[in-house]
Amino acid sequence: MSATQHTTQEPLSLMAVSDQLASAVEQAARVVVAVHARERLASTGVHWRDGLILTTDATVRRESGIEITLPNGRQVPATLAGRDAASDLALLRIDASHGLPSAVQGDAATLKPGHLVMAVARLDASGPRVSFGAVSAVGGPWRTWKGGEYSRRVQSGLQLYPGFGGSPLVDAVGRVHGINSGGLSQQFATTIPADTVERVFAQLLATGHVARGWLGAAMQSVRLSATQHGGDSTRDVGLLIVGVADGGPAATGGLQVGDIVLAMDGRDVREPHEVLDALGMSAPGHTAAFDVLRGGVRTTVHVVVGERPRGRGRGWRARGSAR
Amino acid sequence: MARTRQCAMSATMSAPRPSAFTSSTDRMIARVMEGVVHVEAGGDGGAPGARGVRIDPRRMPHSGAGVVWARDTRGALIVSNAHVVTREPVRVSGQDGVAHAATLVARDAVRDVALLWCETVPEPWRPVPPPTRGTTLRAGQVVMAVGHPMGVRHAVTTGVIHAVGPLTSDIALPAPQRALNWAQLDLALAPGNSGGPVVDAHGHLIGISTMIARGLGLAIPVAEVDQFVFAAAGPARLAYGWTRDA
Numbered sequence: 177m178s179a180t181q182h183t184t185q186e187p188l189s190l191m192a193v194s195d196q197l198a199s200a201v202e203q204a205a206r207v208v209v210a211v212h213a214r215e216r217l218a219s220t221g222v223h224w225r226d227g228l229i230l231t232t233d234a235t236v237r238r239e240s241g242i243e244i245t246l247p248n249g250r251q252v253p254a255t256l257a258g259r260d261a262a263s264d265l266a267l268l269r270i271d272a273s274h275g276l277p278s279a280v281q282g283d284a285a286t287l288k289p290g291h292l293v294m295a296v297a298r299l300d301a302s303g304p305r306v307s308f309g310a311v312s313a314v315g316g317p318w319r320t321w322k323g324g325e326y327s328r329r330v331q332s333g334l335q336l337y338p339g340f341g342g343s344p345l346v347d348a349v350g351r352v353h354g355i356n357s358g359g360l361s362q363q364f365a366t367t368i369p370a371d372t373v374e375r376v377f378a379q380l381l382a383t384g385h386v387a388r389g390w391l392g393a394a395m396q397s398v399r400l401s402a403t404q405h406g407g408d409s410t411r412d413v414g415l416l417i418v419g420v421a422d423g424g425p426a427a428t429g430g431l432q433v434g435d436i437v438l439a440m441d442g443r444d445v446r447e448p449h450e451v452l453d454a455l456g457m458s459a460p461g462h463t464a465a466f467d468v469l470r471g472g473v474r475t476t477v478h479v480v481v482g483e484r485p486r487g488r489g490r491g492w493r494a495r496g497s498a499r
Numbered sequence: 500m501a502r503t504r505q506c507a508m509s510a511t512m513s514a515p516r517p518s519a520f521t522s523s524t525d526r527m528i529a530r531v532m533e534g535v536v537h538v539e540a541g542g543d544g545g546a547p548g549a550r551g552v553r554i555d556p557r558r559m560p561h562s563g564a565g566v567v568w569a570r571d572t573r574g575a576l577i578v579s580n581a582h583v584v585t586r587e588p589v590r591v592s593g594q595d596g597v598a599h600a601a602t603l604v605a606r607d608a609v610r611d612v613a614l615l616w617c618e619t620v621p622e623p624w625r626p627v628p629p630p631t632r633g634t635t636l637r638a639g640q641v642v643m644a645v646g647h648p649m650g651v652r653h654a655v656t657t658g659v660i661h662a663v664g665p666l667t668s669d670i671a672l673p674a675p676q677r678a679l680n681w682a683q684l685d686l687a688l689a690p691g692n693s694g695g696p697v698v699d700a701h702g703h704l705i706g707i708s709t710m711i712a713r714g715l716g717l718a719i720p721v722a723e724v725d726q727f728v729f730a731a732a733g734p735a736r737l738a739y740g741w742t743r744d745a
Contacts, residue, residue, distance in 0.1 A: 190524050194641035194700035197659060201639030217667070294639060294659070299667055306638045307685045308659040335685065335714055339667075 196348055197294065197308070203350030204296045205304035207279045210245035211254075211268065211342060213238055218245070219499070220297040220343040222355060224279050224377055227272030231342035233259050234359045235499070236266040244270050249301035258380030262388065262484075263324030263368065264357045267380040279344065282351030284330055284369035287311050293332050295356050295365060297343040307343075309334030312364055319449065320366075322359075323388075323484075325456050327372045330354060331364035340365075341499035358499025389455035389462070390484035392424020393417050393431055395448045400436070404469055413446045414438050414469065429479030431466065438474075439467040455481060527702035528643070532653050534567040534627035535645045535695055536577060536591040538615070539598075540584045561585050564646035564695030565615065566707060567626045568728060575624060576732060577615040578724055579694030580709055581606045584613040591617055593624055594653055605731035609675055611709050612719055613694075614731050627696045630703045630721055636663050636682060644686055644708050644716065646695030658686025661715055672712060680723060682706040684716035692716075 211221040211231045219235035221244065229244065236242070242254045252270055259266040287293075288311060295307040315329035330353070332345065341358035345367040354367035368376075379386045395415040405411045414436040420427045431437075437445060441464055445451050458464065460483035465476055542560030563583030568576040577591060584606065590598040601617040637660060644656045661683040666672060682697065682705060692708040697718045699705050706718030 190527070190641060190700040198637035198640040201637070205638075296639075302664045303662060304638050305662040305683075306659055307661065308639070337661075337685075337714060 197292070200346055200348050200350035201294065201296055201304055201306055203280075204294075204344060204346040204352060205298070206247055206277055207352070208247065208296050208298045208304055208344060209276075210298040210300055210339075211235065212243040212245070212251075213268075217339050218299045219339055219341045220299070221268060222279050222342065222344045222352060223276040224373075226278075227270045227274065227276070228257065228377070228381065229254065229268040229270060230355060230373060230377060231266050231268065232355065232357050232359070232499075233261050233264045233266045234357075235341040236268075242268060244268065245298065245301055246274060246276065247298070247304075250274075251301075258384035260324070260376055260380060260386040262320075262322050263326070263372065263376045263386065264320070264322060264359065265355070265368065265373065265376045265380065267377065279352045280350065281370045281374070282347055282353040284314075284328060284353045284367075284371065287314055287330060287347075287353055289313060292348050293334065293353070294346045295332075295334055295336060295340050295343040296346050297337070297340045299339045305337070305339075307334045307337060307340060307365075309365070319452065319456075324368075325372070325453075327369050330367040330369055332367065334365050336365045336499045338499060356499075387460050388484040389458040389460055389481040390424070391426045391431075391451065391455060391479065392421035392482065393426035394419035395437065395451065397447055398436060400469075404436070404472065411438060411444065415445055415448060415451065425479050425482035430477050431468070431479060432470070434470070435477070436469040437466050438469060441465055442467075455484075527698075527700075528645070528655055530625075531627055531643075531645055531696060531698050531702050532594060533623055533625040535653060536565040536567060536593050536624070537596075537647055537652060538563050538565040538577070538579045538583055538589065538591050538601075538694055540589045540603075541586045542588075562647075563691060563693035564708070565591055566694070566696045566704065567624050568614075568724075569626055570620050570624060572620075574616055574618040575620045576604075576728065577601060577617055578707060578728065579613050579615060580707065581608045581611045581613045583694045584615065589615055591615065593621055595621070595623075596652075597621070605727070607727055610679065610719065610723065610727060611676075612707065612724055612727050614728055627698065627704045628702055630699070630705060631701075634699075634703070636660050636705060636720075638662055641700045642682075642684055642686060642697050642705065644684070644688060644692055644695060644697045644718075646688075646692035646708055648689035648691045650691055656686055656688065656692070658684050658716065661685040663720070666712065666717075680720055681709075682718040682720050684718060686716045688716040 207223040209221045210218040214237035221229040221231035244254045254268040254270045257267040257269045291311045297305040312333040313331045318329045336358050343356045344352040345354045354369045398416040417435045462481045539560045539562040565577045565579035568578045589601040591601045592598045599619045601615040604614040606613040666677045695708045697706040710717045
């Protein structure tokens with residue numbers, strides 16, 4: 177029985193819902209591939225367009241000898257075109273002549289808690305695999321513990337089984353709302369929203385990596401005394417520099433341990449993440465002006481923003497957490 | 500008068516829309532439940548040991564669920580898991596909780612399926628509707644399991660088909676069982692579901708809940724249960740004319 181037959185006759189039947197979900201899986205599975213880039217278990221990838229496949233960075237554990245199982249079951253070689261540990265995305269390239277369709281993107285801004293969603297994975301030639309649930313929370317822009325900047329927080333109550341890292345989050349009509357990352361949270365499936373994926377995709381395609389501004393200074397918020405803020409009670413908090421990286425942009429530009437940063441490029445900063453946000457937006461090479469208090473005297477220090485060192489993201493990665 | 504009737508009409512017309520979904524699902528589930536039994540096997544059938552009495556685990560009964568497969572006036576064929584029906588005596592009970600003695604007809608420990616014969620067949624027991632010929636399972640379609648998870652009698656669990664086929668090599672199961680065909684379900688099974696039916700959105704049987712592997716529910720596909728039942732009871736079935744029709 178076709179889905180349309182049910183939707184016209186019985187708009188509310190469970191059979192119609194069931195058929196619709198299975199059709200959505202069929203639709204989405206045409207762009208879902210298996211990625212063989214680690215020992216033992218494969219992970220999942222999404223054919224974004226033109227022979228370019230996205231998966232999660234954490235599941236790509238070797239940079240050569242990567243293979244892809246296509247939806248038709250054929251296994252083909254792939255090359256690593258770029259990776260970004262902070263946003264947990266890696267870009268792989270296969271021969272575009274395989275003729276896979278492009279992913280049909282949904283707008284993650286339309287997702288609401290309660291919407292039925294699925295993760296569609298592929299691990300081998302045996303067909304797609306499905307995990308089912310509902311969107312549990314949608315929030316604003318956020319920065320993950322790996323340092324990636326996502327346009328919104330999308331969490332769903334579905335289980336990411338082993339190999340589901342890199343799977344698309346699919347709605348009930350088969351649109352791809354983003355890519356599921358297994359390493360970001362334990363209890364809920366966290367999705368990298370499609371617009372963020374698109375932005376990182378473009379950067380990885382152009383340069384193979386994502387350049388982020390870097391200062392090389394550790395800071396913490398401190399309360400300013402009346403003499404320090406000079407009677408301006410709205411400026412009662414600053415950022416104390418507690419460490420600078422040797423040879424880093426902050427050290428080169430003249431920022432010193434003990435300086436209290438009041439503003440960056442004319443904007444007040446009260447929390448370290450405000451500086452990180454500004455750095456994430458600014459391209460390396462930009463000269464940033466820092467208003468600082470040094471020994472009670474206000475000065476301006478100019479720092480040429482560097483590029484955040486690449487490599488393996490921020491801090492540890494538990495082996496089991498990548499899915 | 501006419502105005503009152505119109506009000507009554509609009510009330511009845513607006514009410515069924517949201518409830519049509521649930522009432523048809525309720526009917527479907529109620530029909531499936533008529534074919535679900537509780538199965539208890541082994542043990543001495545008596546009361547649990549008194550305080551201070553050492554309990555011998557080998558004498559503790561195993562329990563799970565079972566599916567009424569076919570019935571006639573002489574009795575009913577019930578399918579369950581081999582790990583539920585480890586040995587006789589076997590007692591089965593329907594929704595009324597009344598226990599009836601059953602005998603073990605056949606058992607396949609690898610495929611984990613067992614066939615029971617119960618000579619007393621209460622009127623409400625009806626076989627779970629078999630699948631329509633030629634239906635194939637689709638990843639993503641809605642499925643429901645009925646059983647007694649954690650001892651909760653005749654409970655319903657909902658999920659979707661995860662995949663169909665042999666298991667991937669990383670799942671810790673003996674190789675012969677990994678290589679078998681499984682209906683793999685994104686559905687939360689619990690101890691007590693074993694041996695119970697998994698049905699599709701029509702309420703048609705698609706498999707027998709059997710185990711949990713890496714969070715996935717595994718069910719024996721109905722076609723394989725059919726083969727087992729036919730091999731074990733085929734000749735008898737021909738002789739007695741058992742029917743799976745409702």
